[in-house]
Amino acid sequence: MKVTVKIVAAAVAFACTMPVLHAQNRSTVRTVSPKEEKNELSVRAQSLYDKAGITEADIPWMRVIYRSVDLTKEKNMPLYYPEESMENQENMFRLIVRLMADGKVPVYEYLDGRxxxxxxxxLKVKDVLDRYHIPYEEKQGRTSKTVTFGIEDSDIPTNEVLSYYMREKWVFDQRNxxxxxIVEALCPVLHRxxxxxxxxxKYPMFWxxxxxxxxxxxxxxxLTNNENNVQHYTFDDYFQLRLFEGEIYKTTNLRNMSLMQMYPSDTARVAAQTKxxxxxxxxxDNLWVKMPEQEDTDVKSKAKDKDSSDVKEEDNNSKKEQKATVSRSTRSSRGTVSKSKSSSKSSKVSRSSSRSASKSAPVRSVRRTK
Incomplete structure (x- = not known):
């Protein structure tokens, strides 16, 4: 009897403590406020962009290219405008600075070629802001260790970031x-x-x-088009579709030299970039062996191009010959006209001379004598 009474008492005590545990669990779940959850990416949202990257074993060939994206050019203006935040639009540099100040995105030291x-x-966020004289206000984060930085929109130097350095890899993936x-990293460049x-x-800020x-x-x-104001593309689409215009200023080489150092003259540097x-x-195109049908089509297309070029050359030559013959005929006609005029003049002179001679000759009368 004593054992059964103890078991019943323990069951009653456990049943009484269950609602308290549920209440405590609910309170711990709701500690995060909605304002703190704003602009946060969930684990599921981040997993949408996490793809199984290719390994080094899948890359038998790769070349690293450095480009300079000038924001004053028309194709690159979507990265610069609008200078001030609007309802649904924001400058890319302003977005990067906010992510950096909130501790969501790490930034790294700019090392030329390394x-x-x-x-x-x-880099520490405070060091970056102090280095480029950007005012800020330190704020305590969720825990005592994390610190965020509040920056006013007017203090972000968006009008001075007029270009970006881009590091990209051209990769041959033999698995696929x-x-x-592949765009690997971006570096905002401050023009001050x-x-x-x-x-x-130019001051490269960070990678x-x-x-x-x-x-x-x-x-x-x-907004990527002035004629169509519907916002179809995102910043990611802009880079993946390669809607930007970037000038090559460097490639990875043994001496770690830029094209400016390797080719001081403008003509040689432009020739190297085009090459x-x-x-x-x-x-x-040089990776794959072409099929015979494709080679035949290429040969035919080249032959057509040659034929068209030959026809054009023949037409040009015939036109030149026609012009030459026309000019010759005009010259010859001028000569014949002058000759005819001279002959007509000579005939007129001979006729007039004969007439004058006939008039000036003495007339003799012959009288018959018986």
Missing amino acids: EIFTEAYQ SKFYP AGDFGGEAV VRYNDIKPYLSQQYI IENQLKSFE
Whole structure:
């Protein structure tokens, strides 16, 4: 009897403590406020952008290209405008600074040709803001260890970031048999003049990995066309579709030299840039062995091109010959006309002379004598 009484008492006590445990669990779940959850990506949303990357064993060929994206050009203006935040639009540099200030995206030291994206080269947000004289206000985060920085919109120097450095990899993926470029990192470049004016000096600020900001870029829609004001594309679409215009200023080489250092003259540097672009375009065509049918079509197309060029040359030559014959005929006709005129003049002179001679000759009368 005593044992059964103890078991019943324990069951009653456990049943009484269950609602209290449920209430405590509910209170712990609701500790995060809706304001803190704003602009946060869930684990499921981040998993949509996490793809199984290719390994080094799948890449038998790769070339690293550095480009300079000038925001003053028309194709690159979607990255710069609007300068001030609007309802559904925002400047890309402003977006990157906010992500950096909130501690959502790490940034790394700018090293010319030696980009290392590890914790050893990760920059502190406070050091970046102090280095480029951007006012901020320190805020305590959710825990005592995390600190965020509040920056006013007017203090972000969006009007001075007029270009970006882009590091991209052109990769041949033998697993998928594809050749494509991968945007690896972006570096905002600050164009800031001195206290006494003059030409603006470029200051590369920091590197940010594209995969870190890709989930946020894919949620920000931009205006890419002045004639069509519907926002079809995001920042991520803009880079994946390669709607930008970037000038090659460097490729990875043994001496770690830029094209400006290797080719001081403008003509040689432009020729080197076009050569690199042509190499990237023709690399994929040279990978595969063409089928006989494709070779025949290529030969026919080349023959057609040659025939068309020959026909054009013949037409040009015939036109030149016609012009030459016309000019000759006009010259010869002029000569015959002058000759006919001279002959007619000579005939007129001979006739007039004969007439005058006949008039001036004496007339003799012969009288007959008986």
